Amino acid sequence: MYMNEQLLTNSVVSVQGNRRRGENPNGTKRRMRGLFVVAIVILIASICLSFIGGNSDAFAADTGSHLEQTVEVVKGDTLWGIASKYAGKGRNVRDYMYEVKKVNDLKSNVLQVGQVLVLP
Template identity: 40%
Template sequence: MYMNEQLFSRPVKTLNVKRTYSARISFSHRMLKRLAALLAVVVIIGLFSLCVSVIAGEQDAYASTEGYQSVEVVSGDTLWTIAANHTAAGQDIREYISKMRTLNHLKSSVIYEGQVLLLP
């Protein structure tokens, strides 16, 4: 028997391509479902966190202004003049200005006419 005859005489094994393809589809479908569920959970957690931070932020904003005096800035006012008018005797004006900037969330010493500042 020649080699070619041996090759043709053996039964040919067929691969079940359909089964493999359907397994890939179901695996892919499962992965998509899992990713969609994970995305939904992340979105829900994000919305919940946002709501909590907004509610907590509003409460902190109202709570932080209680117990402080406020002053409205008029033309010609500077942080130095406002601090000089409201510091106690012997208190360092620079320290008072630093507290004013922290309390009012000022990044610089620039203030504007009509702006309301809280005093420490």
């Protein structure tokens, strides 16, 4: 067909002339903008997930407080006796005693009559 050198050079100039000032032909700015948007979305998602899953221990502790079992100490009760009675089958009595002391913030094994113990 009829080709002219001016037509070829004008088309190249027009393609180059349509490019914005400072824009990279590879789209680096667009790629960086896309990465920035993805990073922001990931940040927002992680913050939302931390709020949703962050208080799971607090909710678990709150629901368990309504089902606490307590024992009132009477004359002759010992920590070992209470622990062996409520430890449950197959559970180590010493470990259960330690848990009872920990839950009730006891410093020793001495109990007082009328004292109320929370059982784990």
